[in-house]
Structures are given as structure tokens and as C-alpha cells.
Amino acid sequence: MIGYRFTDFIPNSPLGNIFQQLLNIFLQLLNITAGDVSEALNLLNELDRKYNLTTNDYGIGDFIEELKEKGYIEEGQQNEHVYYITTKTEREIRRKALEEIFSKLKRGGKGNHPTPFSGLGDEKTSDRRNYQFGDRLDQLDATASIKNAQINHGINNFELTEDDLEIEELEYKTAASTVLMIDVSHSMILYGEDRITPAKKVAMALAELITTKFPKDTLDIIAFGNDAWPIEIKDIPYLQVGPYHTNTVGGIELAMDLLRRKKNRNKQIFIITDGKPTCLKIGMKYYKNSFGLDRKIINKTLDKAAQCRKLGITITTFMIARDPYLQRFVHEFTKVNQGRAYYSSLTNLGEYIFEDFVRNRRKNFK
Known part of the structure; x- marks a missing residue:
């Protein structure tokens, strides 16, 4: 050598x-x-x-x-x-967005959505239990099992029985289906503040995270203004704000339809928005009101939140606004769905979303 x-x-x-x-x-x-x-x-x-x-x-x-x-x-x-x-650039933009957002996150454990429950998985825990029929051999703690045999039968009459076997518990891993809704209404660039760019950056980073770290998860992305429509991951960099109102109901309806087709038990919706619902589509016509929290629009939105709750779909709202009356609406919306709400600035939007996505939560992964 x-x-x-x-x-x-x-x-x-x-x-x-x-x-x-x-x-x-x-x-x-x-x-x-x-x-x-x-x-x-x-x-x-x-x-x-x-x-x-x-x-x-x-x-x-x-x-x-x-x-x-x-x-x-x-x-x-x-x-x-x-x-x-090119596609190479699109991938690089997503990778850079992921690195930028994750560099701000606090250090945590390994990924793949760990839950508080033991079961079939690939991460060993410190928990031990007696062998049960059907346990896999790779879960067997050989050292602890031999020790039990020595204690139970003595060294001179050594034998290993089923009662001596000890099993290492594995951390149960779960998969999730996520729909990310991005508000592209005109208010996302209103008052000289660019809110759509951070939203796109978070969407690209979340897409890169799921495709690379959580391959068993699914992610669908929806843009919503007067209407709601699905977009591909490769289309995120090209997403632009339009002269739209905010049809939150249309976005949730499309998200529910997408999640209905998924086999994963855990389903969730992330909504990135900066404003109040201001639009409904009734038949072929649009009902709009930009001036306030229109009762007709708000009641429909709350109905969708309740419907998602019955289906076991958790909604997390990331509100890029500090107006008290908007926060009151989001609080009521969240209460109806029993979901979560974050009132974030543009600088920490990514931190909120990624910590919420990766963090172990009993109430989310049941």
C-alpha cells in the first residue's frame, strides 16, 4: 500500500x-x-x-x-x-431555497416524521419489551436476551426460551399528504411590499425537502386568486401575482379534492396568505367584496374549515398580516378546523412552515 x-x-x-x-x-x-x-x-x-x-x-x-x-x-x-x-436551474433554485431556510432552523432530530408511537420503523428507541408472536428477528436485543436467560436459568443450566427474549422498540414512521396553497391575489404585492417572492421560495424549499427527504410523502401546490388551480413544482419560479381577489373557498375545495385521492392517512393543508377572503365563485359568476369581511364569503369559508375537520384534514394558516380584524377571522377559522395559525413576517415565514412541517406533533399524526 x-x-x-x-x-x-x-x-x-x-x-x-x-x-x-x-x-x-x-x-x-x-x-x-x-x-x-x-x-x-x-x-x-x-x-x-x-x-x-x-x-x-x-x-x-x-x-x-x-x-x-x-x-x-x-x-x-x-x-x-x-x-x-433550464431544469438544472429550476432544481438549483429549489436547493438554494431549502438551504437558506434550513440554515435558520434550530437543530433537531432526524426526519421522516417521527411520531410519539412505537411500531414498525427504522429508528431504534430506548424502550424494551417482551417478545410477542410476529416480532421481526432484527428487533431482537441479543445481549439483553442472553442476560435474561442467565438470570432466569443460571449459567450451569443455560438455555434460551421465548420468555427470555427482549425486543427493541422501533420508532413508528408515518407518511403525510400535504397541499400548499399560495395566495396570488393583488394584495401580495400591494403597498410596495413583495410578499409573493418569499411565498414562492418557501414552496420551492418545501417541494425540495419532500422529494429528497420524505419520498413517501406527497405534495401538491395550488395557486389561488379569483379561481384556484394546481401548479407543478417546476412552475413555481414562474408564479406571478395577478389582478385577483382572494377565493379561499375555491382553494380549499381544490385541496380537498386532491387529498381525497391520496392513500395516506395523514392529510394537511398549508395556506400562505396576507389577506381576507374576498371572493366566491357561484356557478359561472364571481361574488366579490374587497371592503371587509363579507358575511356571505366568511360563512362559506368557515363551512369549508368545518368540513375539513370532519374529514381529518388539518389546516395551518400562515398569515403575512398583522391587522387585528384579520387575526380575529383567522382565529375563528382555526378554531372551527382545530388547526393551527401563525402570524409571521416575511423574514421568518420559512422558519414557521418548516418547523411546523418537520416537528413531531401527536395531534397531527394520529
């Missing part, structure tokens, strides 16, 4: 560092511009002029060429000056 060979340490190329730094900024800008590459590059140019992000040896033009070479963007077939992001 030759062993290890040590050579001189050669630090990373400064140009490589510049590309990575620019890429991180570019991915953030893509989220803000709803996947518009040209607009993101224009903003990156402005940032470079203001903050000198590049050097004399490596400019934005070099960065664009490297983006194309490494498969982050591709040119349009009809127009060479029009760029589109």
Missing part, C-alpha cells in the same frame, strides 16, 4: 468564486422576476455597476457565457438574444 500523498494546497480560482457569487445572486433575481432571465440579467448588470461585483478580468458577459456552457440557461430558437432557464 502506497498510502496518502500530500501536495501543495492550491486555492480555488478567484474567477470560480466570482461565478458562484454571481450565480447565487442570479438565482435570487430569477425568483423575484418570475423566471425572466433577461430581466434578471438586467438587474444583475445594475447591481454590478453599483457594487462592482465583477473584475476587469471577468465581466457579466463572461458570466452569461459560463451560464450557457454549464447548462443553466439556453437561447431561444427564434431569437438568440432571448434566454430561458
Whole structure:
């Protein structure tokens, strides 16, 4: 065996560092511009002029060429000056969002939704019990079983019987089906505050978490304004706010329909919104009221919350608003569903959602 060979340490190329730094900024800008590459590059140019992000040896033009070479963007077939992001970029945006949000979370245990119940699983606990018919052999605690045999029968007359066997309890693991509803009504960009970008970032991070860490879980994502419609994970970066009202009832109805098709026992709805329900669709017409908590709309919304409760679907509302009258409505909505509500700012929205999703909760996983 030759062993290890040590050579001189050669630090990373400064140009490589510049590309990575620019890429991180570019991915953030893509989220803000709803996947518009040209607009993101224009903003990156402005940032470079203001903050000198590049050097004399490596400019934005070099960065664009490297983006194309490494498969982050591709040119349009009809127009060479029009760029589109690739599936590689979409995955990278989701991964970055996951890293950003998880870096803020407190340290916790392993994932896969641990519950307070023992049963079939893959994580051993400190609990022990006597052998029962049907227990798997890999659950057998050999050391404890031999010790029991010595105590019960003595060393000189050693024998191992069924009564001596001791079983290691395993932590029961469960799967969940989640629907994430994102409000895309006009108020999500009202008053000069960008609320849709953090919502999209959380949705992408949650999608990346479930697909990589909880493969047995399911995640559906719904955008809701005047209507509600499902979107694919790959479509999240392109999600934009429209001139819509907030049809929460339509969103919950679609979420219930999606969850009805899932086989998982544990089903939940996450709602990211900043406003009150202001719209209903009755037949082909829309009933709207932007001025207050319209009783007709509110009663329908509360009816859906109660219906979800009867079906065992927990609703967690993440409210990006501090208005007292809105909080009162959310409190009543949550009470009817027996779910949870968080009144979060844009900076800690991801922390609330991920801690709620990953945390072990007896009342959620029954």
C-alpha cells in the first residue's frame, strides 16, 4: 500500500468564486422576476455597476457565457438574444431555497416524521419489551436476551426460551399528504411590499425537502386568486401575482379534492396568505367584496374549515398580516378546523412552515 500523498494546497480560482457569487445572486433575481432571465440579467448588470461585483478580468458577459456552457440557461430558437432557464436551474433554485431556510432552523432530530408511537420503523428507541408472536428477528436485543436467560436459568443450566427474549422498540414512521396553497391575489404585492417572492421560495424549499427527504410523502401546490388551480413544482419560479381577489373557498375545495385521492392517512393543508377572503365563485359568476369581511364569503369559508375537520384534514394558516380584524377571522377559522395559525413576517415565514412541517406533533399524526 502506497498510502496518502500530500501536495501543495492550491486555492480555488478567484474567477470560480466570482461565478458562484454571481450565480447565487442570479438565482435570487430569477425568483423575484418570475423566471425572466433577461430581466434578471438586467438587474444583475445594475447591481454590478453599483457594487462592482465583477473584475476587469471577468465581466457579466463572461458570466452569461459560463451560464450557457454549464447548462443553466439556453437561447431561444427564434431569437438568440432571448434566454430561458433550464431544469438544472429550476432544481438549483429549489436547493438554494431549502438551504437558506434550513440554515435558520434550530437543530433537531432526524426526519421522516417521527411520531410519539412505537411500531414498525427504522429508528431504534430506548424502550424494551417482551417478545410477542410476529416480532421481526432484527428487533431482537441479543445481549439483553442472553442476560435474561442467565438470570432466569443460571449459567450451569443455560438455555434460551421465548420468555427470555427482549425486543427493541422501533420508532413508528408515518407518511403525510400535504397541499400548499399560495395566495396570488393583488394584495401580495400591494403597498410596495413583495410578499409573493418569499411565498414562492418557501414552496420551492418545501417541494425540495419532500422529494429528497420524505419520498413517501406527497405534495401538491395550488395557486389561488379569483379561481384556484394546481401548479407543478417546476412552475413555481414562474408564479406571478395577478389582478385577483382572494377565493379561499375555491382553494380549499381544490385541496380537498386532491387529498381525497391520496392513500395516506395523514392529510394537511398549508395556506400562505396576507389577506381576507374576498371572493366566491357561484356557478359561472364571481361574488366579490374587497371592503371587509363579507358575511356571505366568511360563512362559506368557515363551512369549508368545518368540513375539513370532519374529514381529518388539518389546516395551518400562515398569515403575512398583522391587522387585528384579520387575526380575529383567522382565529375563528382555526378554531372551527382545530388547526393551527401563525402570524409571521416575511423574514421568518420559512422558519414557521418548516418547523411546523418537520416537528413531531401527536395531534397531527394520529
